[in-house]
Amino acid sequence: MSAQLRTIRTISGKTGSAIALSLVVFVLPACQGNPIEESIEEPVTGDASEPFAEEAGEPYEPDRVYEENSSEGNNAAVDADSEEPADYIGETVTVQGEIQEVYSPNTFQIRATERFAGEDLLIVSATPEGFGIVPAEGMPIQATGTVREFDLIEFAREYDLQLDADVNNPLEARYDGEAVVVTESAEVIDEEFVN
Incomplete structure (x- = not known):
């Protein structure tokens, strides 16, 4: 019976070592600064059209629709309520x-x-x-x-x-x-x- 106890101690000793090794590999790096997390920028807030207004050199107005002018690479602001052909x-x-x-x-x-x-x-x-x-x-x-x-x-x-x-x-x-x-x-x- 003592041989069986030695086998159980050996197995539990190996398991304990494996758990300790896992903690070292996975937990310790989490305590240090993670370069992946540091490279993530702050979330963008506001309307998705806001960058178009800034690029067009105009103050952002939430009631306007900003569209990209594909022919010239500029952004054109168009009043959401009144599209005029001349705006295009x-x-x-x-x-x-x-x-x-x-x-x-x-x-x-x-x-x-x-x-x-x-x-x-x-x-x-x-x-x-x-x-x-x-x-x-x-x-x-x-x-x-x-x-x-x-x-x-x-x-x-x-x-x-x-x-x-x-x-x-x-x-x-x-x-x-x-x-x-x-x-x-x-x-x-x-x-x-x-x-």
Whole structure:
């Protein structure tokens, strides 16, 4: 029986040594400064938009929406309650709306329903071939393009606008200097209008 007691003492002695070794390995380093924990920064507080306001050089206002201007790398502050197309000059946007008036096969006006809701926007095709659709009044469309300031003479030359002589003056009078969307294509968003 004494051999069995020696075996139990030997096992419990080995177990005790293993526990002591574990404490040395795991507990002692915890008592010292942990470089991983020291490298963690303080948590950021405030609204996630705050850095955009600071980068734009403006005081942070919680009721404003701050968006990154991808074309210039700057941040633009836009009033959350009133998005204006002019706030997006030089940026790519997607707009949806119903065609209100067709000026030519590559130029028409929509009444925006999503972004810029309620705004009348001129949509200009960047290609002389037009939009890939035949625009018709009442047609619901979606277009993605760059917001630009309208200049009839520059646009007529640059985009080969196919405008009738009697349409030029009303278009220029209505949109000169206004923000318009220049796009490669437009798509019909209601199956009823697809031929």
